[in-house]
Amino acid sequence: MSNYLSITQKETEEMFDAIGISKCADLYADIPLSIKNKPPFNIEKGKSHQQVMDEMAAYAEENTVFKTIMRGAGAYDHYIPSVVKYLSSRSEFLTAYTPYQAELSQGILQSIFEFQTMICSLTGMEVANASVYDGSSAAAEAAFMCVEKDRRVILVPSNVKPQVVQTINTYLRRRNITVKVLGEEEGFVKNGKVDIAALERALNDETACVYFEQPNYFGLIEDAEHICEAVHSKGCKVIMGCNPMTLALLKSPGECGADIAVGDAQPFGLNIAFGGPYLGFMATHTDKETMRRMPGRIVGETKDDKGRRCFVLTLQGREQHIRREKALSNICSNQAHCALVASMYLAAMGKQGLRDVALSCTSLAHYAAQEFTKKGKTTLKFNGEYFHEFVTVSPLKATKIVEKCAKMGILAGLPIGKNEILWCFTEKVRKEDIDRVAALFN
Amino acid sequence: MxxxxxxxxxxxxxxxxxxxxxxxxxxxxxxxxxxxxxxxxxxxxxxxxxxxxxxNAFGVDSGFYPLGSCTMKYNPKLNEEIAALPGFAKVHPLQEPSTVQGNMHLMYDLAVSLMELTGMDGMTLQPCAGAHGEFTGLLLIAAYLEARDGKKCKRNKVLVPDTAHGTNPASAVMAGFEVINVKSNAEKGVDLDDLRAKVGPDTAALMLTNPTTLGLFEKNILEIEKIVHDAGGLLYYDGANLNAIMGVVRPGDMGFDVVHLNLHKTFSTPHGGGGPGSGPVGCKQQLVEFLPDPSIIADKKGRFHFVRPKHSIGKVSTFYGNFSVMVKALAYIKTLGRDGLKESAEHAVLNANYMKARLQDIYTAETNRLCMHEFVIDLQKLKNETGVSAKDVAKAMIDRGMHPPTMYFPHIPGVIDEALMIEPTETENKQTLDEAIAVLRELHDMAYSDPQYLKDAPHNMPISRPDEVLAARQPIVKYKA
Structure with a gap:
C-alpha cells in the first residue's frame, strides 16, 4: 500500500502518450512470454510505514541488548559521541554516490582525503586507501599485493583472528597461492605469541609475506619490530593487522617496520551492529610499485584550472573500471560512509581524547585481569603483555560464566575453550561490573 | 575549504x-x-x-541523480531509523545465537524474499558489495564445477560481453578464471555466433547483465541459456540492473544459476558516498552446499541456527556481511510488498522511456526499441560537429543542479566512444524529468551556439575541472602541514 513514487495517474498517462504506449505492461514487450509474470511471487502485500516499523521492531526485540559488553574478538563496543551520529547522518553524505564527478563532490572527496591522512598518521604510513570492506578483506587484499611470480606462499601464525585466516584462504585459494597457517604444533606460536626463531626457520625464497596481528587474537602484544626485522632479512614482506584503537598508545606499524598496515577501523565510531558494516583500512609506503598495487579508491590533492586546491579520485589506472581483467582487485563500492564516520570520530576524540579512550581500555582490562585472578583459582592463559583483551583459564565452565554474566546484563568474554574465555574491556565498562564478574571467579 | x-x-x-x-x-x-x-x-x-x-556534496536528496547503472533512487528515512534501533545496532556479532534470534530471523526472511524475487533456491548475505558478490558467485561456480566434473575439470574460462561492467572481468580473474570477451551484435546484445564460437568444454560460465548495460532486455536470453548450458557451463546474473524487472521476470526463470544483487541499488539502501553496499548472492539448488560459511537455517520449532554448508567455499568477510544494510533492505521490501516492487520497476522503465522519447530526436539513442530502466545516448555526432564531448555536456549539467549521467560507459572503442548513460529511477517525478529534458535540449543547442561555454563548464561550482593528470603524476594523498 506504500511506495516511494511521486507521480499522479494523469502524469503517467501523459508519459504513456509521449512514448506511444497505453499501459506499463507494453514496456516489457521484449521479455519472452514463457518467463514473464511467473507465479509464485511469494512476498506479502505492501504495508504502511507504521506497520513496517512495528514489524521490524519486533525482530529487534527478539535480540538481547546487553547493558555491558566484555566481548571483543573483532567487534569492539566503544562510546560514540553524539556529534558523530548527527553529522554523519546528513543526507548529502548518506545519499551520495562514489565521487566520480569531482566538481560537485568536493565535500566527499575532502573527507576521504582527511580519512587517508588520519589512517596514515595512526599507522605511521605514507598512503592509505579510501577503505575496503572489513579487516579480513583488507588482510586478503594486502596478501595478494605481496605475491610475486615466484613468491607465492603466505605465512600466517595461528594466533590471528580465525575469520581473517578463513577469508584470506577464500580469497587466494584459486590463484595458485599457498596460505600456510603455523601454530603451536610447529613451534611457530609459543605462549600465545609468534616465536621469532621459528619464524626465521619457516621463511624461504618462496615466501611472499607474513601476516600477523597486533595485538593478536588473544590480545597479546607481539614483538612486532623483531618480526618485521626477521621477515625482511629473508626478503619477504610484512603485513601487520592492527586494532587501530591500540595505535593511540602503541608503536605504529610504520615505526615497527611493517610494509603494509591493515585492520578494521570499526572501533572508531561504528556500531557493533551484528557484524557490519565495518571498515577495512589499508596503508603502506609510497614507493611507486607498492602504491600502484594497492586496491580501492585513493583520493589525491590537485589544482583546478584557476589554481585552487581541490581533490579527485586518483591513480584510477589501478582499478577495474579502467583495467577490467587486468585490475589487481575488483573492488568498486567500499565502506566510504564508514570511513566518514571514522574520521569524524577521530576528529571528535582528537589527539588527547583518543589516548584517553585507549588508556581507559587498557587500564580497565588490566584491573579486570588482576581482579579475576586475585584468588588464584582463575589464571591468565598467557603471561605476555596485552592491551585490552586477554584469555582466562578457570575451573568453572566457560559457558556457565557466560550464563551467569548474562543474568547480570553483562555479555561475558567469548568462550574459546571449555574453560577458556577471551575477554575485552572498553571505556564503556564500569568498574562495578568488573567487580561483579570477579566475584564469580573468586 | x-x-x-x-x-x-x-x-x-x-x-x-x-x-x-x-x-x-x-x-x-x-x-x-x-x-x-x-x-x-x-x-x-x-x-x-x-x-x-x-x-559541497551532492546526494539523492540534493537533486536529480540519473547515474546510469547505479540506480540512485530515493532512500527512505524510515529505514534509517529502523536500522538504528538498539536491538540491531547494539548487538555483538559473536553473541550466543539464543540471544540474537531476531537478527537471524531477519536475515533468514530477507534471504527468502530475495530468493523469491530472483527465482533462486539459496542465498548468502555475506558479500559486502556488488563486486564482492560477483567474486563470491564465481567461487561458488568454481567449487560446483570441480565437484561435478571431478579433478579433471578444465573449465577455467569465464565469458564476459564487451559491454559488461568492469567488475565482471576483474572478479573473474580474482576467482582464478581466464576472461574471454564476447562481442556484441548490432543491438549491443550478445552476438550469438560469437558466443557459439567461444563456448566449449573449457567454459565455466557466462556473466550477463539483463537488462544489458545498454539498458535493453536481452531478447535472446533463452537461446543464450541453451548455448551455455548445452556446453556444460553456468549462467551468472549480474544484478546491477534488476531494478528494471523486479517482480516482472526472475533471473532464475531466464535460466540463470547464480545471481548477485545490489541492495544499495535495487533495494533503496543509501550509497553513502561509495558504500557500504551489500551484494547478496543467490543460487540454484545444486550450488547451495557451496555457499559461504555460515548459512542460517530454521528448525521446526522456529529457532534459527548458523550452519556451515557441507562444501562451503568458506568466509568472504569477517562476520555475516553488512547487517545494517540488510535491515534497511528488508524494511523496503516490506513497505513496497509484491505489488509495490513491481510498480517501482515499471515506473523506473517508464521514466527512462519518457526521457528517451523526448530526447532521441536530437541525441543519438543507441536503439529505437523501448529501453528498460536506463538508456544510452551517443554524443559522437555532436562531438564531430561541435567539438563538445559527452564530458562537456555532463559538466554543464552540474551547473543546472543535477548530477551528470554515467560517462563513457559502456565503451566499445570505435563503436561507442561518447556515451552518456541515463537512469532516472522510479522515484523521480515528471516535473524533474521535464526539467532535465529541457536542460539537455538546451545544452545540445548551446553546443552549436557557444561550444566553449560547455568546454569550460562547470561555471557555478566552488571549483572548475580538476587537473587529474597532475594528481596522478605527483600523488599527494595525505595532508602535510
Missing part, C-alpha cells in the same frame, strides 16, 4: 569520556609510540567543518 587539520588548535577538545575509575596502566617505553598527530578541535568547529563539507 579548510581541511580539518587546518582548523586544529593545540589543546582543544571535543568529545570526552568518563574519568578513569581504576588506576591508569602504564606500558613499558619500548611499546609506546612517539607521537600521534590528530586534529584538535572544539565541537562547534567540528560541526561547522562537516556541515561545510556536506554543502
Amino acid at each position: 579548510k581541511l580539518i587539520f587546518e582548523r586544529s588548535r593545540e589543546g582543544l577538545r571535543c568529545a570526552t569520556i568518563r574519568p578513569l575509575e581504576v588506576s591508569p596502566y602504564e606500558f613499558e617505553k619500548s611499546y609506546v609510540r612517539k607521537d600521534l598527530d590528530l586534529p584538535e578541535v572544539a565541537e562547534v568547529d567540528l560541526a561547522r567543518h562537516y556541515t561545510e563539507l556536506s554543502h
Whole structure:
C-alpha cells in the first residue's frame, strides 16, 4: 500500500502518450512470454510505514541488548559521541554516490582525503586507501599485493583472528597461492605469541609475506619490530593487522617496520551492529610499485584550472573500471560512509581524547585481569603483555560464566575453550561490573 | 575549504569520556609510540567543518541523480531509523545465537524474499558489495564445477560481453578464471555466433547483465541459456540492473544459476558516498552446499541456527556481511510488498522511456526499441560537429543542479566512444524529468551556439575541472602541514 513514487495517474498517462504506449505492461514487450509474470511471487502485500516499523521492531526485540559488553574478538563496543551520529547522518553524505564527478563532490572527496591522512598518521604510513570492506578483506587484499611470480606462499601464525585466516584462504585459494597457517604444533606460536626463531626457520625464497596481528587474537602484544626485522632479512614482506584503537598508545606499524598496515577501523565510531558494516583500512609506503598495487579508491590533492586546491579520485589506472581483467582487485563500492564516520570520530576524540579512550581500555582490562585472578583459582592463559583483551583459564565452565554474566546484563568474554574465555574491556565498562564478574571467579 | 587539520588548535577538545575509575596502566617505553598527530578541535568547529563539507556534496536528496547503472533512487528515512534501533545496532556479532534470534530471523526472511524475487533456491548475505558478490558467485561456480566434473575439470574460462561492467572481468580473474570477451551484435546484445564460437568444454560460465548495460532486455536470453548450458557451463546474473524487472521476470526463470544483487541499488539502501553496499548472492539448488560459511537455517520449532554448508567455499568477510544494510533492505521490501516492487520497476522503465522519447530526436539513442530502466545516448555526432564531448555536456549539467549521467560507459572503442548513460529511477517525478529534458535540449543547442561555454563548464561550482593528470603524476594523498 506504500511506495516511494511521486507521480499522479494523469502524469503517467501523459508519459504513456509521449512514448506511444497505453499501459506499463507494453514496456516489457521484449521479455519472452514463457518467463514473464511467473507465479509464485511469494512476498506479502505492501504495508504502511507504521506497520513496517512495528514489524521490524519486533525482530529487534527478539535480540538481547546487553547493558555491558566484555566481548571483543573483532567487534569492539566503544562510546560514540553524539556529534558523530548527527553529522554523519546528513543526507548529502548518506545519499551520495562514489565521487566520480569531482566538481560537485568536493565535500566527499575532502573527507576521504582527511580519512587517508588520519589512517596514515595512526599507522605511521605514507598512503592509505579510501577503505575496503572489513579487516579480513583488507588482510586478503594486502596478501595478494605481496605475491610475486615466484613468491607465492603466505605465512600466517595461528594466533590471528580465525575469520581473517578463513577469508584470506577464500580469497587466494584459486590463484595458485599457498596460505600456510603455523601454530603451536610447529613451534611457530609459543605462549600465545609468534616465536621469532621459528619464524626465521619457516621463511624461504618462496615466501611472499607474513601476516600477523597486533595485538593478536588473544590480545597479546607481539614483538612486532623483531618480526618485521626477521621477515625482511629473508626478503619477504610484512603485513601487520592492527586494532587501530591500540595505535593511540602503541608503536605504529610504520615505526615497527611493517610494509603494509591493515585492520578494521570499526572501533572508531561504528556500531557493533551484528557484524557490519565495518571498515577495512589499508596503508603502506609510497614507493611507486607498492602504491600502484594497492586496491580501492585513493583520493589525491590537485589544482583546478584557476589554481585552487581541490581533490579527485586518483591513480584510477589501478582499478577495474579502467583495467577490467587486468585490475589487481575488483573492488568498486567500499565502506566510504564508514570511513566518514571514522574520521569524524577521530576528529571528535582528537589527539588527547583518543589516548584517553585507549588508556581507559587498557587500564580497565588490566584491573579486570588482576581482579579475576586475585584468588588464584582463575589464571591468565598467557603471561605476555596485552592491551585490552586477554584469555582466562578457570575451573568453572566457560559457558556457565557466560550464563551467569548474562543474568547480570553483562555479555561475558567469548568462550574459546571449555574453560577458556577471551575477554575485552572498553571505556564503556564500569568498574562495578568488573567487580561483579570477579566475584564469580573468586 | 579548510581541511580539518587546518582548523586544529593545540589543546582543544571535543568529545570526552568518563574519568578513569581504576588506576591508569602504564606500558613499558619500548611499546609506546612517539607521537600521534590528530586534529584538535572544539565541537562547534567540528560541526561547522562537516556541515561545510556536506554543502559541497551532492546526494539523492540534493537533486536529480540519473547515474546510469547505479540506480540512485530515493532512500527512505524510515529505514534509517529502523536500522538504528538498539536491538540491531547494539548487538555483538559473536553473541550466543539464543540471544540474537531476531537478527537471524531477519536475515533468514530477507534471504527468502530475495530468493523469491530472483527465482533462486539459496542465498548468502555475506558479500559486502556488488563486486564482492560477483567474486563470491564465481567461487561458488568454481567449487560446483570441480565437484561435478571431478579433478579433471578444465573449465577455467569465464565469458564476459564487451559491454559488461568492469567488475565482471576483474572478479573473474580474482576467482582464478581466464576472461574471454564476447562481442556484441548490432543491438549491443550478445552476438550469438560469437558466443557459439567461444563456448566449449573449457567454459565455466557466462556473466550477463539483463537488462544489458545498454539498458535493453536481452531478447535472446533463452537461446543464450541453451548455448551455455548445452556446453556444460553456468549462467551468472549480474544484478546491477534488476531494478528494471523486479517482480516482472526472475533471473532464475531466464535460466540463470547464480545471481548477485545490489541492495544499495535495487533495494533503496543509501550509497553513502561509495558504500557500504551489500551484494547478496543467490543460487540454484545444486550450488547451495557451496555457499559461504555460515548459512542460517530454521528448525521446526522456529529457532534459527548458523550452519556451515557441507562444501562451503568458506568466509568472504569477517562476520555475516553488512547487517545494517540488510535491515534497511528488508524494511523496503516490506513497505513496497509484491505489488509495490513491481510498480517501482515499471515506473523506473517508464521514466527512462519518457526521457528517451523526448530526447532521441536530437541525441543519438543507441536503439529505437523501448529501453528498460536506463538508456544510452551517443554524443559522437555532436562531438564531430561541435567539438563538445559527452564530458562537456555532463559538466554543464552540474551547473543546472543535477548530477551528470554515467560517462563513457559502456565503451566499445570505435563503436561507442561518447556515451552518456541515463537512469532516472522510479522515484523521480515528471516535473524533474521535464526539467532535465529541457536542460539537455538546451545544452545540445548551446553546443552549436557557444561550444566553449560547455568546454569550460562547470561555471557555478566552488571549483572548475580538476587537473587529474597532475594528481596522478605527483600523488599527494595525505595532508602535510
